[in-house]
Each structure stands twice: as structure tokens, then as C-alpha cells.
Amino acid sequence: MTDKVVFITGASSGIGRATTLLFIRAGYNVTGTARRIERLQTLKNEVEALPSPHGTFLPAQGDVTQPDTLSDAVQHTLDTFGRLDILVANAGVGHRGAIVDSEWDDMQTLLRTNIDGVLHSIRACVPAMRQSGSGHIMIVSSVAANISSPYAAIYAASKAFVSSITGSVRLELEADNIKVTDFLVGRTETEFDSNRLGSGKRSGGGLPTMDVDQVAQAIVNTTTTNRKRVILRLFDRLIVWGGIFTPWLLARLAKRQYK
Secondary structure, eight states: OOOOEEEEESTTSHHHHHHHHHHHHTTOEEEEEESOHHHHHHHHHHHHTSOSSOOOEEEEEOOTTOHHHHHHHHHHHHHHHSOOOEEEEOOOOOBOSOTTTSOHHHHHHHHIIIIIHHHHHHHHHHHHHHHHTOEEEEEEEEGGGGSOOTTSHHHHHHHHHHHHHHHHHHHHTGGGTEEEEEEEEOOBSSSTTTTOBSSOOOOOSOOOOBOHHHHHHHHHHHTTSOOSEEEOOHHHHHHHHHHHHOHHHHHHHHHHHHO
16 A cells, blocks of 8 residues: 555546556555546446455546646545645547548547647646655657658647657656656557547557556556656557658558558
8 A cells, every 4th residue: 555646537448447446456546537427436436346455546527628627636636635646647539530621629629638638637736746745747648649640640749749748848847856757558459449539430450459457557567667758569669660760651551541
């Protein structure tokens, strides 16, 4: 057991849900935010059924595009646990479709969730981490951040933004003893693909997928390190390297995959 407290966005499903359960089993106290409070309550019931000892789960309804709801959730966390140590900025959505032909509402929803949501989460949590004397921010990005992705361009660009901002935030918070890690995650078995925005919702086949618990375990393990970037698989490293050394080839392959 530990007195450390974790704040996870998008905790009701996928990577966020799996990470919440692993932190809880490891003895951390966790505040989980999501828009769907009924799913958070189901998760809370599952946590309470775990064999003891385990950490406490605090569900907090919140929308990462609405900064006031995150500030309220952080305050609720401090009122309940008295501290905040770790942020897992996980909430995000995907998109398929050409930039010119896609619905603007879908594109705006993605940008506000994937970009604004990360910024709102950092800005809400850092003051509480400063009170605790240290902290660790883990931003869930994607290997797509490093490549040109026709028909998935808005999603890739949003992840390029958060991966870029990670390095700047790391330096800005260095004096506060707050670490920042960029997680470049490859394709994972979650609801993410089926919930993509846009008319082109299908995912191209042929790419290896990870079990969601593999990603969650890596996030939990990284809390004891000072790693700046985490890429979990050799396949994902090849994608990142391809984006650096053969960007034209990777873009062509992405076009075939996502069209």
C-alpha cells in the first residue's frame, strides 16, 4: 500500500480503465474521471469487490474539454486524499476521413478532446502536485504522432501536438520536481477503433495489436522511473524510425491502411 494518489482521465474504458485497476491493485488511491458516470460507478463496484488490501477508487464525472469539471475533480481529490502525485492524461478520441470532406464538428471534437483536454488536465493537476512537493505526468500519445497519416491526419496531428508539448512542459516543471513522460502507444485492443469519429470508421487490418493490460502495466511501472519517452514494442519503434528515416514510404503505407 502507498499514500500516493493518481488522477486518470478517460478512466471508464480502454487504457484508462485497465490502468485504474492496476494502480488500485498496487495499493494506489485513484481518482478516475470520465463523462459517463454510470461506467465509473460500475468500475467502483468492481474495485470494491477486489481482495484486500487495495487502494481506494474515487469516481468523478468530468469532461476534459471543460476545464472547470477537471478543477472540481482535482479539488474533490484533495478533499478526499489530501494530495495528488500522478496524472495519467489518457482521454482521447480517434477519427477517420479526409480533411476536406470530414464533418467540422467531428474534427473540432477531436481537437478539443485530444489537445485541449491534455492541456486542461495538466493545468488542473500541477498546482496540486506542487503542494505535494513532486509529481509525475504521463501523457498517452500515439506512434502516429511521428508520421504523415492520410485519412487519419487530424488524429495524428493532435498526437504530434501533445508529444511536442511534453518536452516543453518537462523543462518548465523541472524545478518543481515534476516528471513528464510521453507514451507513444501502438494499436491496442480497446473500444477505441469502434468509437472513432468520421465516416471512415473502419481500421485497416494487418497491424499487430497489444493487450490493454500490457499498456496499463507499462504506465504503472513507469511511475518508478524518470523515462522521458516510452515505446512498448519493436514494431512501434519501427514505425517511429520509419517516420524519421523513410517518411515518404510510411506515408504511402498509412494511406493504404487508412483510406
